[in-house]
Amino acid sequence: MASTVFIDGAAGTTGLEIADRLATRPEFELITLGEDRRKDDAARAEALNAADFVILCLPDEAAKAAVGMIRNDTTRVIDASSAHRTAPGWTYGFAEVIGHEAIAGARFVSNPGCYPTGFLGLVAPLVRAGLLPADWPYVCHAVSGYSGGGKALIARFEAEPDIAYRAYGLAMGHKHVPEMKTHAGLAHDPIFAPAVVPAHRGMLVEVPLHLALMDKAGSADELRAALAEFYAGSPIVTVAPDAPGELLLLRSMEPNDGLTLRVVGAADGAQARMAAVLDNLGKGASGAAVQNLNIMAGLDETAGLRL
Incomplete structure (x- = not known):
């Protein structure tokens, strides 16, 4: 029998892409609400409690409220917002870093952020292996397609074609930083410098390294080999x-x-640049949610993914 799935926030960019990946999946049956009911709390509560799996594609506060509307102890939740990524009782949904078994047995799973997926994919395994220090003041530069900003930013970029590059988060304190620090096991907040470019999708996340100044850091070749093994x-x-x-x-x-x-090292070994390339709407959002759903449902993790 197919498992039922309710996407709360299905009209947003992430929700639409999740629904598209599930549309031809016989393992799942989507619970949908009409346009006149999708913002009705009573209708949403009914769907939240009727579903085997709920995927939240909502702003943070709305995601927290949705979780509070679940009155049973069986509905399993994947939250694509940043509301629960460091919250007690939630399993962080980066399967390759956290472990598939942890996600498979979890009731509440927080989908990773798009930028943190690149940062953590590079840094977390190397800190864990002792090849990068946990107490280093890391810097993360990143650029994303404008779809990562949701409907408002999409509309702005499409209405203002002269925008070539948009740096933001200049006051620090970006909401991704606690997630990056916590799940990489770092002692300090990384300096996070995000930007948006005039492309709909795509993301490049870079972490530059002063290897010669780090205590007991691996070489670029050692870092690359360790990631390949991991x-x-x-x-x-x-x-x-x-x-x-x-x-x-x-x-x-x-x-x-x-x-x-990727890990690229200087000829003298003193510096390296680590880079992650991904689709901010794929492994950075909707693809990761579907991967987590597959794992939680006991299915092939790649089913329905675009690889």
Whole structure:
């Protein structure tokens, strides 16, 4: 029998892409609300409590309120907002880093943020292995397609075609920072410098490293080899062996649920640049939610993904 799934916030960018990935899946039956009922709390509460799985694609406070509307002890929840990514009682839904078993047995799973997926995919395994120090003041530079900002930012970029680059979060304190610090096991908040470029989707996350100044850091080759070993056998995360002269985000990028990691070192070994390339709407949002849903339902984690 198919498991029932209710996407609360199905009209948003993330919700639409999740629904699209589930549309042809016989393992799941979507509970949907008409346009006149999708913001009706009584109708939402009924759907939240009727579903085997709920995927929340809502602003943070609305996601917390939705969880509070669940009155049973059986509905399992995947929250795509940032509301529960460091909250007690929630399992962080980065399967490759946290472990598939933890997600498979969890009732409440918080979907990782798009930028943290790139940062943690690079940093967390290396800190855990002792090849990067936990007490280093890390910096993370990142650019994303404008779809990551939701409908308002999409509308702005489409209405203002002269925008070439939008840096934001300049006052620090971005909501992704606690997630990045906590799940990488860091002693200090990383400096996070996000930006948006005029492409609908796609993301590049970079972590530059002063290897020569770090205590007991691995070489670039050792870092790359450790990542390759950590993700060996993953159908979703790839560690590239090459050192390209450039990395590009293309405006024509098709939906993709994979994650590609790279480590490039200076000739003298003193510095390195680690980079993650992903689709902010794929492994950075909707693809990760579907992967977590698959794992929680006991299915092949790649079912319905675009790889």
